[in-house]
Amino acid sequence: MPNPRQIYMAPSILSADLLKLEEQVNQVAKNGADFIHVDVMDGHFVPNLTFGHNMVATLKRFVDIPIDTHLMISNPDMYIEAYAEAGSGILTVHQEVCTHLHRTLQAIRQCGMKAGVSLNPATNVNTLEDVIDELDLILIMTVNPGFGGQTFIPRSLDKIRAARNLIEASGRNIRLEVDGGINTETVAQVIAAGADTLVAGSAIFNKPDIVKAMQDIRTAGEKMLQ
Numbered sequence: 262m263p264n265p266r267q268i269y270m271a272p273s274i275l276s277a278d279l280l281k282l283e284e285q286v287n288q289v290a291k292n293g294a295d296f297i298h299v300d301v302m303d304g305h306f307v308p309n310l311t312f313g314h315n316m317v318a319t320l321k322r323f324v325d326i327p328i329d330t331h332l333m334i335s336n337p338d339m340y341i342e343a344y345a346e347a348g349s350g351i352l353t354v355h356q357e358v359c360t361h362l363h364r365t366l367q368a369i370r371q372c373g374m375k376a377g378v379s380l381n382p383a384t385n386v387n388t389l390e391d392v393i394d395e396l397d398l399i400l401i402m403t404v405n406p407g408f409g410g411q412t413f414i415p416r417s418l419d420k421i422r423a424a425r426n427l428i429e430a431s432g433r434n435i436r437l438e439v440d441g442g443i444n445t446e447t448v449a450q451v452i453a454a455g456a457d458t459l460v461a462g463s464a465i466f467n468k469p470d471i472v473k474a475m476q477d478i479r480t481a482g483e484k485m486l487q
Contacts, residue, residue: 268482271296273462292472296329298460303334307406314347321348345372353377366395386423393431404441413442418454425455445481452485
């Protein structure tokens with residue numbers, strides 16, 4: 262299995278200090294972040310309540326890099342246009358809540374955004390086989406979604422490998438993103454398994470030097486590509 266050629270960083274503002282949001286987001290954006298990851302939770306699909314499309318619009322006022330929006334909500338179709346208008350570059354929905362996933366992905370792309378699908382730890386990668394041609398990103402949750410700071414689930418490595426195999430078989434340029442428990446200790450494993458885009462929240466924003474923390478994760482991952 263070939264390793265990805267480049268690592269992309271997507272710091273998650275779920276763990277950022279909201280009183281210093283502009284300062285912290287600018288710090289990572291100007292020092293190597295490829296995306297800003299926004300976790301949208303509705304308190305229904307996941308047991309937490311976080312941001313809405315207004316947060317995306319706020320971020321777009323002071324960063325130029327793409328906003329990577331992850332909808333952990335029960336009715337994502339209702340909000341696709343709102344997130345497009347707010348400035349999301351990538352919109353990721355959960356396979357588990359989309360009754361007509363193919364239609365949802367088409368709607369995302371028609372609004373000018375990249376389309377992603379996220380899989381919970383208990384959801385099999387083969388559920389994406391019939392929508393692979395509509396995908397720009399696959400997000401493997403390496404923890405159960407809902408809260409930051411959780412411990413990485415080792416069995417997720419098998420899912421990352423399966424997702425990489427699915428992408429390679431498709432011949433399409435699809436990013437393979439991982440989210441949950443990503444830090445300098447776990448990053449080598451997920452990169453070796455085939456991931457190329459890393460979401461990290463507490464491992465970046467809970468550190469005294471957030472830029473160094475982000476760069477340390479990237480460096481640890483890049484060692485697997487040498």
